[in-house]
Amino acid sequence: MGGAQLERPSGARPGVCVRRSFRAHAGDQPRRPPGPIPVPGTMKQESAASNTPPASQSSTPSAQFPRNDGDPQALWIFGYGSLVWRPDFAYSDSRVGFVRGYSRRFWQGDTFHRGSDKMPGRVVTLLEDHEGCTWGVAYQVQGEQVSEALKYLNVREAVLGGYDTKEVTFYPQDSPDQPLKALAYVATPQNPGYLGPAPEEAIATQILACRGFSGHNLEYLLRLADFMQLCGPQAQDEHLAAIVDAVGTMLPCFCPTEQALALV
Numbered sequence: 001m002g003g004a005q006l007e008r009p010s011g012a013r014p015g016v017c018v019r020r021s022f023r024a025h026a027g028d029q030p031r032r033p034p035g036p037i038p039v040p041g042t043m044k045q046e047s048a049a050s051n052t053p054p055a056s057q058s059s060t061p062s063a064q065f066p067r068n069d070g071d072p073q074a075l076w077i078f079g080y081g082s083l084v085w086r087p088d089f090a091y092s093d094s095r096v097g098f099v100r101g102y103s104r105r106f107w108q109g110d111t112f113h114r115g116s117d118k119m120p121g122r123v124v125t126l127l128e129d130h131e132g133c134t135w136g137v138a139y140q141v142q143g144e145q146v147s148e149a150l151k152y153l154n155v156r157e158a159v160l161g162g163y164d165t166k167e168v169t170f171y172p173q174d175s176p177d178q179p180l181k182a183l184a185y186v187a188t189p190q191n192p193g194y195l196g197p198a199p200e201e202a203i204a205t206q207i208l209a210c211r212g213f214s215g216h217n218l219e220y221l222l223r224l225a226d227f228m229q230l231c232g233p234q235a236q237d238e239h240l241a242a243i244v245d246a247v248g249t250m251l252p253c254f255c256p257t258e259q260a261l262a263l264v
């Protein structure tokens with residue numbers, strides 16, 4: 001069970017958010033999604049246990065969770081960061097698509113998955129933006145999958161990551177005229193890990209320098225860029241593209257040259 005299987009879209013579709021074309025970059029083959037993230041057994045989990053997530057983070061589904069017509073127990077969960085390539089919960093269906101009115105930003109600090117207390121990494125959140133459009137994957141959970149997914153995401157996203165839940169309207173790439181209500185995990189400026197805006201070059205430097213329990217922060221960036229590449233030219237994310245470009249410019253400085261290696 002990995003992220004959604006992505007089909008290459010055939011060109012732009014009516015009603016799809018379209019801005020500047022997304023810069024192509026090397027390596028557009030999706031990599032095999034990594035294995036599941038082990039349940040964190042570190043000090044963080046103890047502090048996690050002591051945290052009392054806000055009511056909206058309760059892992060038991062309630063009327064407050066977005067429902068669509070059809071199965072009253074079904075719930076769609078929208079992923080736009082690591083959930084795109086590693087949902088790590090059981091789901092019945094998945095769709096590639098987008099939400100309007102939000103822009104994705106690497107403005108959330110992460111001291112567990114992609115960083116540490118001393119060197120927090122940067123992961124994404126959604127910024128309310130009337131002109132914004134964010135591409136991702138929506139996963140449908142049904143029956144027992146609902147409480148299992150919410151219980152898991154409550155730890156991964158809310159308690160360990162500082163995210164809160166928000167209802168969004170998701171437009172499937174293949175049927176943007178049949179939008180779905182979905183649950184998204186959004187890190188707001190009120191959460192203690194929030195880092196907020198910074199120049200893309202500074203964000204790139206931080207990403208190049210950080211790693212955490214789930215791996216290097218650069219992997220996080222490039223997996224998201226891979227996903228956007230597969231969504232096709234109608235899917236753009238200028239903020240993500242600028243950070244990928246900045247990383248590409250800086251990477252040679254982080255990689256020893258042959259001469260430097262010869263000196264080792």
Ligand SMILES: N[C@@H](CCC(=O)N[C@@H](CS)C(=O)NCC(=O)O)C(=O)O
Nearest residue numbers: 079080081082083113123161185214
């Ligand atoms: N809520 C966003 C972002 C989620 C996200 O990236 N959370 C991080 C930090 S809490 C995470 O789970 N990382 C796991 C990983 O980096 O593999 C999404 O829907 O994908």
